[in-house]
Amino acid sequence: DSGVTQTPKHLITATGQRVTLRCSPRSGDLSVYWYQQSLDQGLQFLIQYYNGEERAKGNILERFSAQQFPDLHSELNLSSLELGDSALYFCASSVGQGEYNEQFFGPGTRLTVL
Amino acid sequence: QQQVKQSPQSLIVQKGGISIINCAYENTAFDYFPWYQQFPGKGPALLIAIRPDVSEKKEGRFTISFNKSAKQFSLHIMDSQPGDSATYFCAASLLLTRQLTFGSGTQLTVLP
Numbered sequence: 669d670s671g672v673t674q675t676p677k678h679l680i681t682a683t684g685q686r687v688t689l690r691c692s693p694r695s696g697d698l699s700v701y702w703y704q705q706s707l708d709q710g711l712q713f714l715i716q717y718y719n720g721e722e723r724a725k726g727n728i729l730e731r732f733s734a735q736q737f738p739d740l741h742s743e744l745n746l747s748s749l750e751l752g753d754s755a756l757y758f759c760a761s762s763v764g765q766g767e768y769n770e771q772f773f774g775p776g777t778r779l780t781v782l
Numbered sequence: 783q784q785q786v787k788q789s790p791q792s793l794i795v796q797k798g799g800i801s802i803i804n805c806a807y808e809n810t811a812f813d814y815f816p817w818y819q820q821f822p823g824k825g826p827a828l829l830i831a832i833r834p835d836v837s838e839k840k841e842g843r844f845t846i847s848f849n850k851s852a853k854q855f856s857l858h859i860m861d862s863q864p865g866d867s868a869t870y871f872c873a874a875s876l877l878l879t880r881q882l883t884f885g886s887g888t889q890l891t892v893l894p
Contacts, residue, residue, distance in 0.1 A: 670825065701881065711826070711871060711884040724879035758825050762880065770816075771882065773825030 671695070672761050672774035680780045686747040689777045693740055693761030699723075700742040701762075701771060702734055706755035717742055718764070749781045786874050788885025795892050801859040803888045805872035808853065812874035816882070817846065817857050820869045829870070830857070862892045 671694035681687055693700050702714040704727075713726035717736035728734075731749075736742045746753060756778050760771040788805045795801045807815075816831035832839045832846040832855065839846045845858040859866055872885040 670827065672825075699880070703882075710886050711882075713881045713883065716879060716881055724881050726881060760825075769880075770828050770831075771880070773818075773827065775823075775825050 670772040670774060672759060672772050674757075674759050674774040674777050676777060677775065678778050678780075680782065681749060682782055683749055683751060685749050685781075686745065687749065687779065689744040689746070689757050689759075689779075691742045691744070691759030691761075691774060693742070693759075694772055697761035697763055697772070698740065699762045699764060699771075700736055700740070701760040702728075702742070702744050703758045703760065703773075704755050705758060705776070709755075711758075714744070746779070751781050754779055754781045786872060786883050786885045788872050788888060790888060791886065792889045793891070795862045795890065797862065797864060797892055797894050799862050799892075801857075801862045801866070801890055801892070803857045803870055803872070803890075804854065805856065805885050806852075806854045807874050807883075809874070809876075809883075810853070811876055812883075813877050814875045814880070815846070815848065815855050816873050816875075817844075818871045818873060818884075820871065820887075826871060859890075862890075864892045864894050866890060867892050 673692045698719045714728040716724040734744045756776045758776045760773045762771045763769045817829045818826035819829045820826045843860045848855045873882040
């Protein structure tokens with residue numbers, strides 16, 4: 669158990685809908701990262717937050733957004749869902765940024781868009 | 783320039799054998815190279831990592847070899863065990879953000 673929790677574990681929804689994925693980082697970790705894992709794209713970095721502020725953006729679609737709250741938990745919002753958004757979404761956390769600190773991954777949320 | 787290329791896509795090894803997975807990168811600004819292990823239904827977990835100022839790092843049965851001039855690094859699993867059967871990802875990150883750029887993954891199967 670990495671100490672990172674993600675809810676829900678599974679999510680099934682329809683095209684055009686909006687969903688929210690939640691992540692609680694390890695105690696004391698200030699950085700949260702979101703990654704998408706799909707068969708065709710592999711594991712891809714989406715976005716990073718550090719202590720409530722956005723720090724880096726990767727291949728994140730405009731339909732997707734995220735935020736990190738004062739208690740350091742993070743939410744990834746996916747809207748106008750398409751079939752191609754079906755994937756595993758992982759949250760990872762680390763102590764800080766700019767250092768060689770390990771990213772601990774959560775168990776993931778499996779999103780299925782029908 | 784952000785890409786990390788990983789090979790082979792799949793690997794089958796006999797118990798006790800050596801498993802070797804290779805990765806190559808393009809961006810010379812990468813300064814941290816971790817390997818992650820992922821079991822089905824689980825998130826990736828850090829196995830071992832290396833910085834570019836070191837040519838080799840060993841932890842138990844796992845060794846990373848790093849060739850800075852060739853921009854390549856590899857994972858060697860000695861005395862491979864059936865419990866090592868998993869998907870392995872190499873990755874690279876930048877100092878400023880620490881976001882990970884992953885390779886495409888290698889599915890390792892160790893036969894008993």
